[in-house]
Amino acid sequence: MAETIKTPADSAVETRYLVMPGNANAFGTAFGGAIIGWIDMVAAMAAQKHCGRQVVTAGIDSVAFEAPVCIGDQVVLLAAVNYVSHTSMEVGVKVIKEDPATGQRVTATRAFVTLVAIDENHHPIPVPKLTPQTDEEKRRASNAALRVQARKQLRQQTTR
Ligand SMILES: CC(C)(COP(=O)(O)OP(=O)(O)OC[C@H]1O[C@@H](n2cnc3c(N)ncnc32)[C@H](O)[C@@H]1OP(=O)(O)O)[C@@H](O)C(=O)NCCC(=O)NCCS
Structure with a gap:
């Protein structure tokens, strides 16, 4: 039977x-930690959607806070699987702040999250292949492949 094709759009x-x-500091802007919590949550949902398994977060990196988010702003979080290795998936997340009065949108934060699918015994388990379809999905996948390789090399070269 033919394998079902899974695209980034599917996840x-x-x-x-x-x-x-409660999400903000004394200056009325959202804590970085609150934003990272939202990022982790939406990334886990995208990864679960791709692999149909429980997932754990192995790492969050390249978090770029590009614009402040203020009390009363609505934030829209967009997440999709960029790249799949063997048991791990890289999910790209974009946080967009939206002014409820004007509808004006600004990208506030970007991050990449690595999640690992686990079985009933909490052991890593292989995930389905990812098939990028659009030029944008292919660009994200090839950039993610470089980051995945770089992370692996860094972990190998900086053993504890
Ligand atoms: C993430 C975890 C499952 C990896 O388990 P492990 O026994 O080290 O397994 P492996 O070495 O086989 O690694 C499994 C995959 O994770 C990836 N990985 C492991 N550590 C990583 C890290 N720090 N960053 C990115 N990827 C990582 C590996 O590259 C591998 O990917 P691949 O199979 O696609 O090539 C394990 O370290 C763990 O459970 N960590 C705690 C997770 C957690 O509590 N998260 C917070 C709450 S969800």
């Missing part, structure tokens, strides 16, 4: 939060 997740005072 895409979009969710939304309203930034509340």
Whole structure:
């Protein structure tokens, strides 16, 4: 039987939060940690959608806070699987802040999250292949392949 093709679009997740005072610092802007929590959550949902398994976060990197997010802003989180290795998946996440009054949108944060599929015994388990279709999906996959390779090399070269 032919294998089902899974594309990044198939795993895409979009969710939304309203930034509340409990998420913010004394200057009224969202804590980096609150934003990373949202990123982790949406990335896990995209990875689960791709592999149909439980997943754990192995790492979050390249977090770039490009614009502040303020109390009262709505944030839109977009996530999709960029690249699949053997048991791990790299998910790209973009956080967009939206002014509820004007609808104006600005990209606030970007990050890459590595998640690993696990079985019932919490052991890593292989995930389905990813088949990028569009030029944009192919560009993201080839960039992600470089990052995955670089992360592996760094872990090997900096043993604890
Ligand atoms: C992530 C985890 C499952 C990896 O398990 P492990 O026994 O080290 O397994 P492996 O060495 O076989 O690595 C499994 C995969 O994870 C990847 N990986 C491991 N550590 C990683 C890291 N720090 N960053 C990115 N990828 C990592 C490996 O490259 C491998 O990918 P591949 O199979 O696609 O090539 C394990 O370290 C773990 O459970 N960590 C805690 C997770 C957690 O509690 N997260 C927070 C809450 S969800």
